[in-house]
Amino acid sequence: MSAKIIDGVKHARQLRADLSAQISDFVAQTGHRPKLKVILVGSDPASRLYVSNKARACRDVGIESVTIELSSSVTLPELLEVIDAANEDSTVHGILVQLPLPPHLPVRAVLERISVDKDVDGFHMYNVGGLVVGSTVFSPCTPYGVQKLLEAEQIPIAGQNVVVVGASNIVGKPTALMLMQRDATVCICHAKTRDLAQFTILADILVVAAGRPGLILGPMVKTGAVVIDVGINRLPDGRIVGDVDFDAVRQRASHITPVPGGVGPMTITMLLHNTLVAARALTGKALSS
Numbered sequence: 001m002s003a004k005i006i007d008g009v010k011h012a013r014q015l016r017a018d019l020s021a022q023i024s025d026f027v028a029q030t031g032h033r034p035k036l037k038v039i040l041v042g043s044d045p046a047s048r049l050y051v052s053n054k055a056r057a058c059r060d061v062g063i064e065s066v067t068i069e070l071s072s073s074v075t076l077p078e079l080l081e082v083i084d085a086a087n088e089d090s091t092v093h094g095i096l097v098q099l100p101l102p103p104h105l106p107v108r109a110v111l112e113r114i115s116v117d118k119d120v121d122g123f124h125m126y127n128v129g130g131l132v133v134g135s136t137v138f139s140p141c142t143p144y145g146v147q148k149l150l151e152a153e154q155i156p157i158a159g160q161n162v163v164v165v166g167a168s169n170i171v172g173k174p175t176a177l178m179l180m181q182r183d184a185t186v187c188i189c190h191a192k193t194r195d196l197a198q199f200t201i202l203a204d205i206l207v208v209a210a211g212r213p214g215l216i217l218g219p220m221v222k223t224g225a226v227v228i229d230v231g232i233n234r235l236p237d238g239r240i241v242g243d244v245d246f247d248a249v250r251q252r253a254s255h256i257t258p259v260p261g262g263v264g265p266m267t268i269t270m271l272l273h274n275t276l277v278a279a280r281a282l283t284g285k286a287l288s289s
């Protein structure tokens with residue numbers, strides 16, 4: 001078997017074309033343009049690249065984006081003040097604080113300060129709670145992108161065995177919750193899991209977000225499984241690879257996402273989607289009050 005390669009670039013392009021049209025309609029109907037405020041603390045090169053990619057994607061679909069760059073020595077009160085100003089600015093619909101933050105800044109206190117109505121990353125505890133009870137407003141962008149890819153490829157979720165490798169708050173845990181909400185049987189593995197292969201071999205859908213190149217080898221995957229690789233790792237020779245041994249796993253899986261070009265383009269697309277959802281809700285609220 002040689003797996004079908006899931007083309008995240010193609011799916012993202014289609015979704016962005018649709019979003020672009022919806023944003024034009026929104027601007028024509030309301031006179032307001034969706035606006036995202038991105039807060040970048042410090043000068044981590046990977047974070048800088050992610051933030052500039054987000055800004056470009058916003059521009060391409062007609063969302064205004066403003067990036068505020070703060071020194072890595074910014075204090076918590078100073079950062080919270082910037083978030084408060086964005087919360088109060090009625091022209092801002094979405095707020096995103098790029099992670100990771102420097103170690104002296106408490107992540108939860110920062111994320112909890114973002115207005116839940118503008119939490120387009122879906123990281124605020126309120127939106128995380130929404131995932132647990134199945135009625136979240138803003139789903140976190142990477143898990144949402146994974147779900148959209150499965151839907152676009154018409155891969156059934158209900159009743160499937162899903163194994164998620166990686167238990168991060170950004171990817172692993174929310175992915176598990178979202179797919180459980182869609183009636184999958186979900187198992188989460190993590191760094192302390194003993195004998196990872198005994199779990200991964202059971203997966204009809206294997207989602208890997210561990211940040212370890214070569215973690216998932218061919219024999220760890222069931223024949224015909226759908227393999228979604230969320231890992232992004234830079235090798236010493238400069239190549240970008242996922243967490244899955246692509247060439248070996250491709251021989252067993254029915255579908256597989258490449259890295260780059262799989263989940264990555266979907267993550268930013270879902271951020272654009274969430275920003276439009278926020279703009280619609282906030283503009284509707286303002287009109288009715």
Ligand code: GUN
Nearest residue numbers: 096097098099100121141
């Ligand atoms: N860092 C890595 N991924 C993300 C993300 O999805 N959102 C934010 N804010 N920071 C990140």
